[in-house]
Amino acid sequence: MSTIVSKEEAHKLIDQLPANATWDDLMHEIYVREAIEKGLEDSKAGRTKGVADIRKKYGLPE
Known part of the structure; x- marks a missing residue:
């Protein structure tokens, strides 16, 4: 499901870039x-x- 993005939000994102x-x-x-x-x-x-469930799923130590 896609989130609707306003033009203002898009401009802010672009303005943050170098x-x-x-x-x-x-x-x-x-x-x-x-x-x-x-x-x-x-x-x-x-x-x-x-976290314990994920560690168990991937065989990682707790």
Whole structure:
């Protein structure tokens, strides 16, 4: 599910980039922002797993 982004938000994101930023830099920033927003939505909705569960899933020590 995509989040609606206002032009103002897009401009703020672009304005944060250095003057020599590339398209790849912009795409990276968009990806990171989207991932953070999705994670926050999941957290608010209770769609999370405990650290112990993740460690067990991947065979990591607790």
